[in-house]
Amino acid sequence: xxxxxxxxxxxxxxxxxxxxxxxxxxxxxxxxxxxxxxxxxxxxxxxxxxxxxxxxxxxxxxxxxxxxxxxxxxxxxxxxxxxxxxxxxxxxxxxxxxxxxxxxxxxxxxxxxxxxxxxxxxxxxxxxxxxxxxxxxxxxxxxxxxxxxxxxxxxxxxxxxxxxxxxxxxxxxxxxxxxxxxxxxxxxxxxxxxxxxxxxxxxxxxxxxxxxxxxxxxxxxxxxxxxxxxx
Numbered sequence: 001x002x003x004x005x006x007x008x009x010x011x012x013x014x015x016x017x018x019x020x021x022x023x024x025x026x027x028x029x030x031x032x033x034x035x036x037x038x039x040x041x042x043x044x045x046x047x048x049x050x051x052x053x054x055x056x057x058x059x060x061x062x063x064x065x066x067x068x069x070x071x072x073x074x075x076x077x078x079x080x081x082x083x084x085x086x087x088x089x090x091x092x093x094x095x096x097x098x099x100x101x102x103x104x105x106x107x108x109x110x111x112x113x114x115x116x117x118x119x120x121x122x123x124x125x126x127x128x129x130x131x132x133x134x135x136x137x138x139x140x141x142x143x144x145x146x147x148x149x150x151x152x153x154x155x156x157x158x159x160x161x162x163x164x165x166x167x168x169x170x171x172x173x174x175x176x177x178x179x180x181x182x183x184x185x186x187x188x189x190x191x192x193x194x195x196x197x198x199x200x201x202x203x204x205x206x207x208x209x210x211x212x213x214x215x216x217x218x219x220x221x222x223x224x225x226x227x228x229x230x231x
Contacts, residue, residue, distance in 0.1 A: 006202035008109050009102035011141045012123050012132040018043050021050065021090035025061070028053055028089055041122040041130055042093045048128045051093030054118075058092065060084040099124045102131055106202060110139050145203035147174040154179055154204075158197045162190065170211065177205035185211050 018041040019028060031040060032055070039054035064084040086092045099122045100109045109121060113136060120135040151174040160167045163185060170183040179198050185191075191209060198207040 006106055006142055007102065008100050008104045008106065008123055008134050009132075011106065011138040012102065012134040013138065014132040016041065016122075016130060016133045018047075018049075018130060019053070019089050020044075021088065021093070023089040025058070025087050025092070028092070029058065037120075039118075039120055040089075041097065041133070042089045042095075043130060047130050049097045049099055049122045049124050049130050051089075051095035052097045052118075052122065053089050053093045057083055057094060061086075097122055099128070100134065101125070106139050106142055109134055113139070142202040143177060143205065145177075147177065150174045150177065150179065150201060150203055153201055154181075154198055158194065158201075162194065162197070177203060179204055179207045180210070181207070182210045183212075 017031060017035045017037065019031060021042050021044055023031075023042075028040065032038065039052050041049050042051040042053055044050045060080040060083045064081060083092055098112060098116050098118060100112060102123055102125070112121060113119070120133055122130055123132040123134055125131055151172050154174070155172045159170050159172060159181070163170055165186065170181055170185060173180045173182065179201075181194070181198075188211070191211065194209075195207055198204055
């Protein structure tokens with residue numbers, strides 16, 4: 001079922017500050033401070049992303065400044081210890097870089113950030129060349145869509161297509177991103193499918209129903225729980 005596209009390209013920042021792998025420690029810190037960013041893509045050649053340096057990669061140099069090296073060895077934080085002695089982006093960076101493509105969905109980018117506990121992702125093309133960057137705040141922009149815009153998409157792309165016999169029997173209202181469906185439907189077995197499709201609309205916060213089957217009174221109820229089986 002077609003719907004309004006909302007991909008990484010819709011929300012990413014195209015103007016990106018990046019560094020080369022030979023950038024020195026102090027240069028990295030100064031660049032982050034100047035541009036007010038917490039991480040920088042590291043590029044090789046003409047723009048291929050080979051890693052990312054974040055504030056977390058830089059902090060070991062300060063963290064371990066006055067710690068006994070013998071204690072560090074016993075701490076089993078050898079990677080952090082290595083970074084504490086690193087001087088260039090190539091030695092400091094986390095590699096390979098976790099990246100996304102401009103055509104990936106916002107949900108895909110959100111899952112990648114959550115799974116790897118990162119705040120931003122470089123956006124690359126098929127050759128790994130930097131195209132932009134997407135942050136957590138960028139992904140949340142979908143929730144800035146107006147209630148009117150959400151209602152239009154739910155109406156035209158879901159209700160009118162799914163309830164073809166008499167779509168006007170189902171009314172759509174959206175308040176603060178929460179979609180409410182009211183009216184009558186022929187088959188209440190469709191409710192789990194309707195819930196899944198509405199929740200898949202970018203910017204929808206939740207969905208509620210007051211849908212009665214033909215011959216039954218409508219009753220307001222909690223929407224069916226999403227099907228997590230993957231089927």
